Amino acid sequence: MKVLFNAMRVVATGAMISVTPLGAAAAESQLVTQQGDISPMCGSKPMIVGLSDGYGGETWRKTALAELKDEVGRCSNLKRFIYTNANGDQQKANSDINSMVAQGVNVLIVFPDFGAAQIPAMRAATKAGVTVVPYLAKIPGNPGKDYTVNVTEDVFRMGTVWADWYGKNIKKGNVVFLGGAPGAMSSQLFFDGFKSGLAKYPDLKLLENNFVVTHWSPVGAQKAVAGLIAKYPKIDGVATDYGVTALAAVKAFEQARLPVPAIATNASINELSCKYLAMKKSGKAFPYFSLDGTTSVIRFAGRRAVAHYQGTSNSESTTVFPYPYADSSAGVEPKCDPSAPPDADFSSALSAEKLKAVFQQ
Template sequence: MFVDKGAIYACKGVGKAADEFANVDIKGVGDMRRCYKKVVIALTMCTSAMASAAVATSGALVTKQGDIKPMCGSKPMVVGLADGYGGNTWRKTTLAELRDELGRCSNVKRLIYTNANGDQQKANTDVNSMVAQGVNVLIILPDFGAAQIPALRAATKAGVTVIPYLSTLPGRAGKDYTSNVTDDLFARGATQADWFGKNLKSGNIIFLGGLAGSPTSQAALDGFKSRLDRYPGLRLLQNDFVVTNLNPVDAAKAVQGVIAKYPKIDGVVTDYGVTALAAVKAFEQSHLPVPAVATAGSNNELSCKYTETTKSGKPFAYTSLDGTTSIVRFAARRGVSEFQGMPNSEPTSVIEYVYADSGAGIDPKCDPSAPPDADFSSALPADKLKTLFSQ
């Protein structure tokens, strides 16, 4: 792991403090306490610096896709993808990416797909059905979190290679599932804070999350908070994230409530493009300048909104971290390699890439002819994306 110079210097301070502790002529309890305090402070600085440096290197960048071919092995495979809710373009794109990835393995005999349509009981039944149909590798986006562990544990016990992905799932690898491929949400939040530190520098910020108690939103918020002490000019208005329920209606109401509560908002952080777009519209409808926006998981409608406001002479500072539809490829490679017993050196944590950044002159793609929720940060080739959107 690469460690920056700040971390190196901070950790060298531990050795210096320890040497001083060993060599000083301690004449009483006061001297002992002073030396001990220096060591503890140095150790704390080292630990903090190491953790900070590790944020950017803890996972694989989503654009650095590996090669599945050496992992394909020779055993015939039936692969399943179980969605808790598959009714949007993001999920359709994810399925297309999985098909594209598995297409490189000639021994994949079948891909089975299930969509629970938001029904938790059906989601668990779908897992049981996959096992009954002889799935060897089961990839699942666990929309219902821990409630799905019993079904996944049963599938794992039945000999299926089970790979929950994107969300961090509680449980134990090897027992409740084979391996959990996750989106590094802590790193995302830290990156968003750094962007504000560079582009906003000072001001009041709100953080829009998803469902109440969402562990994914909390992880991103924790990452954001971990960086704020670097930017004393930035202030997080609320210690907890604002609940939006990940839909535009509730998000708009939540943002209107925040606008009424705080007279000055300079930045908005969100963990989903839909809520970011709702926030932009809420400020416009309130006849207020749109604050700086840092989001993730953007979509075509949000990108077009940013493009439209920029062309109209009313731009707002904007950045988005994307590539989430491609994380399923990491899950596919992990599942295939585990089932085939082939080596796979990829981390199980994945980091999104910068898809848009007004400060760096990186503009997102806008295509008015594509679906509003289309995700152009996908790793699918342009021709396959076009075919997908025309279906």
């Protein structure tokens, strides 16, 4: 079966798929919508599952937490679920891991917000016999020693998909890339993929040779984009690795009384979707593309970790690819719900009832 999207070709081959951006070489990833069945992986050993977050509180993280609980909750031998939130404190993130090991956690999923700095704590947990799976971001280290396995998004390839979308839809002009915190590994990988992809389009010029730091915050992103607008007389495309910064970019151009350029992003949010649809309705639509389903990547990490601890089989890829949730050039419109939180992510694999429960927290 072949499903042709505007910016990429997805060829399903059983559980595995080949995700090939147009004009790029093939790579083996698993589409986030191709969720496996955890039931045969549950095994019989009683288990305590934990999730260690580096930053928590926003709706995206709450949704990912709910997705992991939903996934491992299908195993009747789950005895306890533990969640910790370091609130941006690197030292606490490491102590949280140590604490969960002391509480007897068997399966530990880690969002490695602090990258390599968390490896010593993960290594100690692995040495203690805990199955440790850092997820979403790719981190350094040795699988089997520093952690069990790293389940990631194929962020480099996502960057190339954005480049292909720009190459097809704006064809010529100046583009920039907004990342997160200084030195953020995920942002660097996104940027590297984007830059690599743009090399195929000589009429597209990358204005900044590094990703623009925004700290993934609305204020930081608007300030950064305002600076770019002042520096460059013409910007035709803004790619970002988070819907919050994409929305901030849209607002920055509006405040400067300039047309909103083509926006390509990841992990879009409800407010951005509503903004896009409202502008489209008023005849001021901007070209828009978003890859989503990112809150569901944690399910792949959960299944991989449970299968490893239980000694059961899991043939899923450790690299996951999102799907086009919005694509103005292909007529794919995102969902908007003004009654939901501004940062809600409707591309989640949660049921409508469970997603609503997350929004009410």
